[in-house]
Structures are given as structure tokens and as C-alpha cells.
Amino acid sequence: MSEADSPRSLLETFENPYPNRDYVMETVCPEFTSVCPKTGQPDFGTLIITYIPDQVCFELKSLKLYLQSYRNVGAFYEDVTNRIMDDLVAVTDPRWLELRAEFTPRGGISSTITVSHHKAGNEE
Amino acid sequence: MSEADSPRSLLETFENPYPNRDYVMETVCPEFTSVCPKTGQPDFGTLIITYIPDQVCFELKSLKLYLQSYRNVGAFYEDVTNRIMDDLVAVTDPRWLELRAEFTPRGGISSTITVSHHKAGNEE
Amino acid sequence: MSEADSPRSLLETFENPYPNRDYVMETVCPEFTSVCPKTGQPDFGTLIITYIPDQVCFELKSLKLYLQSYRNVGAFYEDVTNRIMDDLVAVTDPRWLELRAEFTPRGGISSTITVSHHKAGNEE
Amino acid sequence: MSEADSPRSLLETFENPYPNRDYVMETVCPEFTSVCPKTGQPDFGTLIITYIPDQVCFELKSLKLYLQSYRNVGAFYEDVTNRIMDDLVAVTDPRWLELRAEFTPRGGISSTITVSHHKAGNEE
Amino acid sequence: MSEADSPRSLLETFENPYPNRDYVMETVCPEFTSVCPKTGQPDFGTLIITYIPDQVCFELKSLKLYLQSYRNVGAFYEDVTNRIMDDLVAVTDPRWLELRAEFTPRGGISSTITVSHHKAGNEE
Amino acid sequence: MSEADSPRSLLETFENPYPNRDYVMETVCPEFTSVCPKTGQPDFGTLIITYIPDQVCFELKSLKLYLQSYRNVGAFYEDVTNRIMDDLVAVTDPRWLELRAEFTPRGGISSTITVSHHKAGNEE
Amino acid sequence: MSEADSPRSLLETFENPYPNRDYVMETVCPEFTSVCPKTGQPDFGTLIITYIPDQVCFELKSLKLYLQSYRNVGAFYEDVTNRIMDDLVAVTDPRWLELRAEFTPRGGISSTITVSHHKAGNEE
Amino acid sequence: MSEADSPRSLLETFENPYPNRDYVMETVCPEFTSVCPKTGQPDFGTLIITYIPDQVCFELKSLKLYLQSYRNVGAFYEDVTNRIMDDLVAVTDPRWLELRAEFTPRGGISSTITVSHHKAGNEE
Amino acid sequence: MSEADSPRSLLETFENPYPNRDYVMETVCPEFTSVCPKTGQPDFGTLIITYIPDQVCFELKSLKLYLQSYRNVGAFYEDVTNRIMDDLVAVTDPRWLELRAEFTPRGGISSTITVSHHKAGNEE
Amino acid sequence: MSEADSPRSLLETFENPYPNRDYVMETVCPEFTSVCPKTGQPDFGTLIITYIPDQVCFELKSLKLYLQSYRNVGAFYEDVTNRIMDDLVAVTDPRWLELRAEFTPRGGISSTITVSHHKAGNEE
């Protein structure tokens, strides 16, 4: 998937209604599916997004459509997880965000990737 | 929902019978429902309110009626959670309050929002 | 319930047989019932009393009769919990005591109150 | 098993798509089997590999084939665990890697071996 | 609710794609809510519909909208359950249909209603 | 409790909205309490009422008030269970009714009583 | 234990308040204790009594005292279970009665005895 | 999906190695996904196939590819379940086959379809 | 183990105190151990004995000693289970007896043997 | 695998020590592994053998070695299950035998095969 094909533009945001307050939102997406670039077989996983929004929040229906856009995309676990991470951070510029991707077994082997981001000035 | 339509006035309080003592009350409301402003579909969730009252306590039947007033109101999760937070804090001015809102899945995606408030001079 | 009507005198104690040692006693009372002062309807709850006795211990049969005396008394959750707390502390003067009151749902909403007491010189 | 017979060359890698970011990948392999060098009987176990990749990632299908190459190899638990550790570290040169090997019971006794590696300059 | 106000017309059907075969479909709707005609308070429940379609099937999105139409309707449990039963039977004329309605507690009391229908000539 | 003191009159009914159909309603009442006639101590229990209504249904709020009327009444388990059975049958004249009363332990001993009624012509 | 020492006389009954109706009462007694006649060690068990009373019911406090009278009695499991069975049947002459005695482990071995009685003319 | 587009041809079989014996094979496929023809949104479900093969067995890798061919196909639950049923029966002509399809929630509503087939002369 | 070495004589009985009544006794022995005759390794298992005694009962302490006598005896599962069965039947001549022996895994394989006996004239 | 390569000869038996009695033995083998003939990948499964021996019993250590002989054998699930079935039946000629083979997921799909055998004259 080239950057030009990035579905980042599908992610819509709305103004954080309470930007003066730190609050945490956790979103669980158990129906993520993409395609293995090596075998062409579909992969399945659960994405768990936890973040403290800053000036904007991601809109949930657009998140659903954004994640569905990976349905027929071929990408390694490491690539797709970090790409989604990049898109979420780029679009919402959050104070803090963690993405955890739990993939179902393939060949008797299962994998989970966890990545997190702190905005400068928001480290714990 | 404009501020003028706020159901905050539905929240009744009574004098904290033991204001000289810090104690914690946790209230679980599993029947919260409002309406998605984007789709017009009903949303459902469980609200968990935990607080240390200061001079007043919220009255439970008025809390029930207050929460029921959201039944046909359209609001994003982030908005409705913070609005209820604001109303609970404004009306009870508690020493500490945490609100956790767990929403049921929509489009295969579920969200939980957690927000907390410390009165000045009551930080841990 | 005026202070004059307090059932505190029902609570009997006996000499702590091992006052030189800190030990913890937890007592679970799942059959507490009183009356809602607003609706006249009965309330039900479980009280969990945990304490480190000092010079005296409360006697369990007297505790049962003491709690039964609330059967037809009207009081808010916050009031009745703190009143029982006060009575237990006044009568046993414990080194530490925690009272947790878990009330059954009313109008789809359930509440739990937790309050604790440290005798001066017994803080953790 | 002599070093010459090492299946290390089966492990393939690909370029870490996000080398500028520390992220954690956990891979669970519940179908590991080798042979006890003393009895000639098969051993069974679960391998859990957790690592922060540096410049390369191990490719999962090659990991599966690499682990399958132990199917008819005779080696003690301690030997096989450390040998796999060595191969994973040699091939991926990770910032951090932990290998946990949980073997099924033999003669009513079960064993688990855990070993970890920090690249110089990546200690916590 | 008069018959004229019945939301029956919201229920859409489509031609059973396999009418020559008996098959069973079970649909679970955990977000049903209506209003108590006596107290004006909202009721909540889970509806479980199990049926063998004959010539038509109910369409699931229309079922959702049909059930949502009860959101602000006042009706006793017995009435609303049988009314939904009547509508489902009238619209789909199924070979067999069972409706189970599990309502959440009110005043410390919870209720479940079960009703079933066999088309003439389809008794077990 | 003499028959004259019977709270039977508290039980209100409403016309069965669907008398032409056999359906089953199960009602669970976990907050029943009465008084032991021998010791004067409160008893607690859960009542489970299952019935097929005929021409009338019992109204749930009146059932709650009816059951609350036993709060300070002294009666043996066998007596109170059968008395409630008689009242439910007398007031609703159901096609079938089963009452199960599960009492909490007293003196380390717990009891459950089950009784059922078939209207003539409705035996299984 | 000779028959003369039998504690049968401790069992009190009261008139069945509803002799015209078959109903089932199950009583669970988890604190039964007696003494092993061979080792002098205490035995512990749970007795479960299920019966359909005829003209009289056993009174629960007298049952508790009756069972407590075995505290220092030496008797084999088989003996004590059947003796209690005989006493319950002799005193209440029930339509049906089942006694299940579950004894806790001794020397790593646990036992359960089940015995039942049908009054002539009450067989299933 | 017209019959011409049917992926039935993807299903490969091999000769039943033991046709003289009745045996049962149950296959669980938790990663089925297709598309809702009304909303264009992806559906997810688990298929459970249980059958007694006659002269041929379905080959599992071809079953996987066959089911994956529904990934971008729009079809109602009832249609897709019966279509898969038809394909499995047509290709394997089994002595008996049951298909159970459990779909994940959509709009807060979840559905399960069960269908079975007996070859003439193989009824139970 | 020759018949001459049989520990049958360790099994003591006592007169059934209630021979006129059919009652069931279930005895669970989770600490049985013997030796594998092939490998010399210890075997472990749980024996569950259920029986209706006739004229005599086995005495539990003697059962324990009897079972302990197998501690250093080498015997196959099938042999030891049936031998114990024979001994129990020979010594108590019961109306009915079932023995279930659940052995713990050996070489990754676990076994359970169940055998039962009906005295002539006591078949179900 | 040709019949000539059959590991049947590895299965050893010993004389049934109690051929005059019907008894049931269940043996669970959770560490079965073979190779997929199509992909060359290892398969893993649990075999559950339940049988009533006639004149001979299979010896458990030989069963383990027999099952281990499939470690590098390529065979479809249906083939390997029925082949083991045939071998067990041929070698032990049991009164009754059931084999259940539960295979771990491959490509997100898992399978279980169940087959049983009754000796002529031993049908239920």
C-alpha cells in the first residue's frame, strides 16, 4: 500500500467538546481484517485504541469505515499497526494514544503488537 | 442540546449528613440511553459514578430522572459524558468525582470514557 | 431518626482478649433492611464491617439485634451508613474500622458506600 | 545438535517498517515439539516471544518453519530454549527480546524457562 | 396504544430464499425499551425471537426500527410481548415462532414472558 | 395471621390482554421478608412465581406491595408460602401456577418450598 | 447408641397448615457433626432433607437441636444416616422423604449416603 | 449473487477413505465474513458444519478458500447460509449434514441460523 | 500379584445397620497409588465406589488401609481396577456396586475405567 | 501411507484380566501429531479412545509409541482417524470402541471426527 493510497482521509474528527479537561476514551474494534501480503490469505484481529483527546476527537462511524478500508489491503502486522497508529496520531494529534492489535492464530502462531505515543509536554 | 435545555435543574441534592467525614459512594446506572446525533439511532450504556461528597449529596431518584431526560437527546459519547460530569460537579461540588461511561457496541465497535475531578485542595 | 431514638445502646461489647495484638475481624451482614424516607419503600443491602479492635470487641448477637432495629426506620443510604459507622466507632473505639454498605438496585440504579476510621496514632 | 545443523538460516526477516518508534510484539507458539535426548520421547511446549524490533522483524511463516525444524531434534529444555534465543537475537538484533518456554508435564512434572536480552544502550 | 398506532407496518419482509426447507433462525435483541403505563418510567428487556420462516423472512434492520418504535410507548409487559408476537406472526406467517421477553428488575422484581405459535399443520 | 388480616385485597389484577393464547410469565422476587413466629427474628427469601394467566394478570406494583405487607407478619415458611399461593390463585384463577420460595439460612439451616396448581382442565 | 438414647423425642412437629395440597420442602443442614465410633474423631457432613409433608411438618429449630444432639454420639455414617431417616419418618409420617448425607473427607476418603421413603399409596 | 457466480466450484473433495463406515466430522469456521446487501457493511460469523460423509469428503483448504470467496459478496444471512448448505450438499452428497451459522451483532441484534439435511434412506 | 498376595483380607465389614432398606453410598478415594508393572513408575488415581449394601458394609478405615496396600504393588490399570472390584464384591456381596477409576496422565495419556455389578435379583 | 507401512504391529496387547465382565476404559491422548499430506505442515490433535475390551486390552505404552509413529506421517484427518480406528479394532477385537479425534485449528478452521464400532452381538 503506497502512502498515496492511504485511507487516512476517511478518518473524520469533530471538535473536542471539553478540551480543557483530560479524559480517557477506550475503543475496542474486534472485527478488523486485512490480507497477508505473503500468502494472500485474510488476517483477523482486535484493535484496542485508548487515548486522551486534545483539540479534536475521531468520529466513530468514520473510524469504522477507515478500518473497513483495510479489508482487501495486504500488509504485515507490524506495518498495518504502525500505519493505523500514524493515521490516528496525525488526524487527532492527541495528548496520549495507545494502540494494541491482537491478531488471531495463523499456522498455530498468534501475535499482539502494542505501540503508544505521548505528545510533547504530555509525558507522565 | 443547547445549555438552555440542560436537564441540570432536575438533579436534586440533600445536605450531606456527615460532612466532617470523607466517605466514598459508588452508583451504577446500567440503563442509560441517549440518541446518536449522526444516525438518530439509540445508544445504550452503563454509567458508574464514584464520589466523595462535600456539603451536599445527589438524591438518587432525581439522578434517575435526570439520566432519563437524555432518553431522546442526541449527543456524542464524549459530549454527553462530559456534560453529565459537569452537571454532577456543578450541583454537588464534590471533593472528588469519577464518571465512567461504558457504551454498548455500534457497528462492531464499543467505547468507554473515563473522566475525573478533584476539588482544589483535595488532590491525592 | 433523632439521636434519642438511636439504637446504639443495643450494641454490646466484651473485653478484647488479646489487646496487645493487632488483628482484623471482618463481619458480613447480608440481610440489612431499612426504609427509604422519600418513598416509604423498603431498602435492602449487605453491610461489611472490617475492624482492628482495641480494648473491646462488639458482640455479634447484639450486632444482629442492633441492625434489625433499622427494619422500620426511614433514612437515606448516606445517613444510615454513617450512623452505623458512628455507633460502631463510639461503642468499640477501634484502632481501625471500615464499613462498606452495598445496596440492591432501585429504579435500575445500585449504590455502594464505603467509609473508614483510623484512631489517632493508628494511621497507616 | 552441532552448530552446523542449526536451523538458524530458516529464520527470515524483513525491514522494520517503523524503526524510529519503539513498539512491542508478542508472538505465542503453542505447537512447539522436539524430542527428549535421553528417552527419545517427544516433548511439547508453548513458546512466547516478546520483542522490540530494531532494524528488522522476523517473518512469521519463517518462524513457524524454523520452529518446526526442531520436530525431530533431540535437545534438553535448557538447551533448546537458549539455542532458539540465540538464533532470534542473532537474526533480528532486537532492542529487547524475551523468550518464555512452557513445557507440558512429563512424569507429572512441568517446567518453564524464561530468558531475556537487552541490546547495549537499550536497558530500562 | 391503539391498534391504529401499531408499528406493525415498520416490519419489512423479504421472500424466503429457501422456502422448500425448514430451518431455524434465532435473533437476540438485548436493547429493547418501552415505558411503564402505570409509572411513566422506562422499562428495559431482552427479546429472543426464534422461528422457522415459511414464505417470507423479517428483515433485520426493519426489525430494529420496529422495536425502536416502542421506545416511548406505554404498555404492560404482557401486552407488549403479545403485541410484538402478533405483529411478527401477522407479517411473516411463520411455520413456528417463539418469543421470549426478559425484563430487568423493577422494585426488586424481575419478569420473563414466553409465548409461542405453531402454524396449523406445523405442530410438533 | 387470621384470614381477616389477609393482605389478599392488596393484589390488583388487570384484564389479560391476550386470553386466547397460553403464555408463561415468570416473576422473581428476591426481597421477600417476614418474621419467624417462634423467635420473632426476621426471615428472608426469594419467591419465584411462574404462571399461565387465564382471564386476568396480577399487576406487578401491587404484587410488590402485597409481598411487602408480610414485612412484620409472623408465619412459618410452610404457612406463608401456601398462603401466598392461595392468594395468587384466588385472585388470578390461573390456568397453571407454580410458587417456589427459597429461604436464607437460619441457625445454619436453609429451606426451599415448592408448590404448584393446575386449573381443572389444564393438567399437562 | 441404644434406641433408648435416641434423640427422636427432640423432634417437634406442627400441624401441616395445608394438608390438602402436595408441596415439597427441601432443607439443607451443612453443619452436621458426629463422632467416628472407631477413631473417636469428629465427622462433619451436610444433610439434605426433601419431603412432602402429610398431616404434620417438622419444626426447624427442633430439627437443629435434634441434629445437634449427635455432636458427641459415636456412629458409623450408614447408621447415623438411617437412624435420622427413621426418626424423621416416624415423627412426620410424610408422603415422601429423601435424606442425602454428604460427609467431608476422612483419611483422604469422602462418602455420601442417599436414602428415600414413600408412604404406601404415595409411590410415583 | 447469481448462480453463475457461485463459488461452488472452489469446493474440492477427495474420496472418502472409509465409505463403509458411518462417522461424524464437525468443522468450526470462526472467521466467516460477507457483506450486508442492504447497508454494504461487512458481516462476521462462525459457521459450524457437522456431517456424515458418503462417497466423498470436502477438502479443508478448499473449504477455507470457498468460504473466503464470500468476503466481498452481498447476501442476507438466510440466503448465504442456505446457499453454503446447498453447495456443501451438492458437492459431497452426504448421508447427513447440519450447518449452524452464528452471526455477530449488528445494530445491537444478533442472529443464528441452523439448517440440516438427511439423504434419502439416512433419516434417523 | 498372585491371588495369595491379595490384600482382600484387609477389608473389614460390619453388619449393615439397616438391611431392610435400599440405600446408596458413594465413596470417593482421590489418593490411590500403585506401580506400573512395565516401567516401575508410580501411578496415581481417584477411585469412586458407589454401592447398595446388602447384609454388610465395608468399614472406611479398613478400605483406606486396603487401598494403601497397593502402594508398592505393580499392576495394570485394568487388572487393579477389576481386582478391587472383585474384592469389594466378594467381601460385601452388595445388591449393586459401581467402581470408577480415574488415572492421572502417564506419557501424556490418561485413562478412566468404569465397571459395575448387579447381584442376581437386583438388576434394574 | 500404504498398508505395508502401517504401524499396527506396534500396538501390543495383553490378555484381558477380566474377560467375563463388561467394563469401559476411556483413554485421552492430547499430544497426537501427524503431517498434512497437502501442505507438509504438522497437524496436532487430541484422541479420545473409549472401549469395552473382549479377550485382550491394548497396552498403554505401546499405544503411545504407536501414536508417536504418526509423527512424520502424512495423512488427511479422515484417513488417519479411521486408520487408527481400524488398527485398534483389528488388534483388540473389542466388544465396543469409540474414537474421537479433535484437531487444532488450521487456516482458522478446526475439525473433530467421531467414529464407533460394535462387535456383532454387542449392539446396544
Ligand SMILES: [Ca+2]
Ligand atoms: Ca483504560
Ligand SMILES: [Ca+2]
Ligand atoms: Ca491498555
Ligand SMILES: [Ca+2]
Ligand atoms: Ca471506580
Ligand SMILES: [Ca+2]
Ligand atoms: Ca478481609
Ligand SMILES: [Ca+2]
Ligand atoms: Ca474489605
Ligand SMILES: [Ca+2]
Ligand atoms: Ca472502594
Ligand SMILES: [Ca+2]
Ligand atoms: Ca510477557
Ligand SMILES: [Ca+2]
Ligand atoms: Ca429457544
Ligand SMILES: [Ca+2]
Ligand atoms: Ca421456568
Ligand SMILES: [Ca+2]
Ligand atoms: Ca420448578
Ligand SMILES: [Ca+2]
Ligand atoms: Ca433433591
Ligand SMILES: [Ca+2]
Ligand atoms: Ca455436534
Ligand SMILES: [Ca+2]
Ligand atoms: Ca443443533
Ligand SMILES: [Ca+2]
Ligand atoms: Ca452417584
Ligand SMILES: [Ca+2]
Ligand atoms: Ca457413574
Ligand SMILES: [Ca+2]
Ligand atoms: Ca465418551
